Amino acid sequence: MKPGNVAALPAPGDIEKNERLSRELSPRQLAMIAIGGAIGTGLFLGSSLAVRAAGPGVIFSYVIGAAISLLFMRALSEMAAAHPTAGSFGVHAEIYLSRWAGYTMRYSYWAGQSIANGSECIAAAIYCQWWFPHTPRWAWILGFSVALVYVNARSVGNFGSFEYWFSMVKVSAIVLFIVFGVALLAGAGGRPAIGLVNYTAYGGFLPNGFAGVWRAMVFVIFSYLGSEIVAVTAGEARNPEVAVPRAMRSMVFRLIVFYLGAIATLVGIVPWNRIQPGADVTASPFVKVFQLIGVPAAAHLVNFVVITAVASSLNCNLYLVTRMLFSLARGGYAPAVFGRVSRRGTPLRALLASTAGLALAVLVAALYPDGAYVYLFGISLFGGLFVWLLIFVTHLFFRRARHGAFPWLSVVGAASVAAILATTWWVEGMRVTLLAGLPWLGALSVAYYWARPRRRPG
Numbered sequence: 168m169k170p171g172n173v174a175a176l177p178a179p180g181d182i183e184k185n186e187r188l189s190r191e192l193s194p195r196q197l198a199m200i201a202i203g204g205a206i207g208t209g210l211f212l213g214s215s216l217a218v219r220a221a222g223p224g225v226i227f228s229y230v231i232g233a234a235i236s237l238l239f240m241r242a243l244s245e246m247a248a249a250h251p252t253a254g255s256f257g258v259h260a261e262i263y264l265s266r267w268a269g270y271t272m273r274y275s276y277w278a279g280q281s282i283a284n285g286s287e288c289i290a291a292a293i294y295c296q297w298w299f300p301h302t303p304r305w306a307w308i309l310g311f312s313v314a315l316v317y318v319n320a321r322s323v324g325n326f327g328s329f330e331y332w333f334s335m336v337k338v339s340a341i342v343l344f345i346v347f348g349v350a351l352l353a354g355a356g357g358r359p360a361i362g363l364v365n366y367t368a369y370g371g372f373l374p375n376g377f378a379g380v381w382r383a384m385v386f387v388i389f390s391y392l393g394s395e396i397v398a399v400t401a402g403e404a405r406n407p408e409v410a411v412p413r414a415m416r417s418m419v420f421r422l423i424v425f426y427l428g429a430i431a432t433l434v435g436i437v438p439w440n441r442i443q444p445g446a447d448v449t450a451s452p453f454v455k456v457f458q459l460i461g462v463p464a465a466a467h468l469v470n471f472v473v474i475t476a477v478a479s480s481l482n483c484n485l486y487l488v489t490r491m492l493f494s495l496a497r498g499g500y501a502p503a504v505f506g507r508v509s510r511r512g513t514p515l516r517a518l519l520a521s522t523a524g525l526a527l528a529v530l531v532a533a534l535y536p537d538g539a540y541v542y543l544f545g546i547s548l549f550g551g552l553f554v555w556l557l558i559f560v561t562h563l564f565f566r567r568a569r570h571g572a573f574p575w576l577s578v579v580g581a582a583s584v585a586a587i588l589a590t591t592w593w594v595e596g597m598r599v600t601l602l603a604g605l606p607w608l609g610a611l612s613v614a615y616y617w618a619r620p621r622r623r624p625g
Contacts, residue, residue, distance in 0.1 A: 202334045205422055206341070207480025208290040209390030211473040213544065214430060215443035215452040220594070221383035222374035222439045223366045228383040229390075229430050231583075233423040236391045238580035239555060242562035244415040247398040249569070251411060255398040256558050257494055263564040264557070270500050270615045271608065272557050277491040278607070279550015281521055283392075284484045285528030286543035288312060291477040292532065293540065294470055297450050304532045304539075311481065312525040319485050319518050321511065330486075333479035340472040341425045344453065348432030351460070361436060369438050384587050385594045389544070390426060392551040393480065394418060395558070396487050429453075436460060488521040489514055500618075541596045548597070549604025552588045556581055 217225045246259045257276065261269025292307035354360025366372055373380065397414050433442070433452060437459045442452045451473045457466035493514040496506030505517040524547075531539045559581035566572045591600040 205394040208287055211451045211476050212290045213386045213389055217383040217386035218439050219443040221379040223434045224373040224380045225383050226431050227380045228387040229426050232387045232391050235583050238576050240415045240419045242577050243398050244412040246565050247411045260561045263561050267615055271611050272554055273491050273495050275550045276554045277488050279547045280484050280488045281524030282543055283547035285524040287477050287481045288528045289540045294474045305529045308529050315481050330482055337476040341429050345428040345432050348436050352435050365435050365438050369440050382594050385591050385597055388587055396483055489518040492517040492521055545597045545599040546603045549600045556584045
């Protein structure tokens with residue numbers, strides 16, 4: 168289909184007619200699931216790497232990330248409302264760009280998020296080892312994996328309820344952290360006021376210059392990846408044309424408030440150069456803060472919260488990759504068995520296949536225990552950024568086909584994401600993003616053109 172051929176475009180509900188997913192998710196659950204998908208190790212663990220790159224200037228990095236996310240949500244919500252389907256942006260790309268774009272986007276997203284699940288599991292193991300340092304990391308990874316596969320194998324209604332309360336816990340924790348941090352900065356509770364000294368005392372507000380602020384974007388943007396889950400849930404949402412855009416708007420503004428508030432508080436309470444002194448990540452920076460200021464009870468409580476947060480994020484990501492593989496199978500790009508659903512309306516076989524990243528995490532954790540998180544983080548980042556880039560490009564053709572307009576803001580968004588992707592080459596430990604991602608994209612393209620004649624139509 169050529170971009171711009173409006174007559175050939177499917178009606179908003181046509182794609183969905185061939186699916187059998189259960190529509191049980193309410194707007195309230197959609198919004199909290201989206202927050203659950205976004206707030207995870209990107210904030211609770213990866214933010215320490217961002218602080219190390221930019222110092223207090225990481226606040227600027229999160230502002231830039233917020234601006235890109237607003238542009239992204241604006242584009243994606245418009246397309247998701249027009250085409251509410253489990254394949255979401257992969258289907259959009261196939262309609263408005265090409266079948267190759269839909270194929271590579273969905274497989275890249277599936278692979279990237281599956282690997283991200285592995286990094287999330289490693290993060291959960293790091294948190295647990297903070298309490299039990301002599302336990303094997305692989306055992307924690309295996310335990311989290313089994314528990315969350317069980318939750319996702321249940322009906323989507325159970326998944327939505329489970330994720331709603333998971334998300335409530337970490338949202339409440341972030342709010343309390345901000346309130347507690349502001350109290351410390353102001354000197355409430357009998358403690359001497361910290362004031363604003365930590366924002367400028369150790370090399371200034373921009374100790375590594377604006378270059379450091381931009382390098383931090385590699386880690387900061389990962390905090391916003393996952394927010395696209397709302398578009399994927401459109402295939403199982405009640406009244407998706409109304410619920411999905413509403414959930415996206417409320418979610419993205421909440422994320423901006425939470426992220427900016429949490430990170431500004433974090434670098435204000437303790438010197439930025441003590442949050443992440445080395446390249447290896449050994450604990451959440453939010454746990455380290457309470458250790459450094461001498462409140463051990465709070466550190467233990469926060470560690471429990473970040474474990475809950477990573478479980479929530481894992482829960483969402485596993486949902487995402489399962490629906491993406493389901494969409495690939497329904498489109499004829501993956502074995503048909505992955506397009507079948509259980510009696511509960513859950514694509515169980517696609518779920519089991521999507522645990523590949525969890526198995527990879529066990530292997531990498533055993534072979535490379537020190538750098539496992541950063542390594543998997545870098546690989547999964549390519550999939551997320553590549554998908555965001557193609558979503559912006561898809562929106563350009565979507566607007567031209569349906570409205571004859573050219574959305575310049577989507578051009579800005581696409582250019583920003585492409586620049587962040589290129590920047591990974593100059594960030595310590597992140598070259599693996601391009602070294603693994605570009606060969607993957609090449610291999611995927613070869614696989615597409617080899618398998619294309621055998622593909623079923625639709």
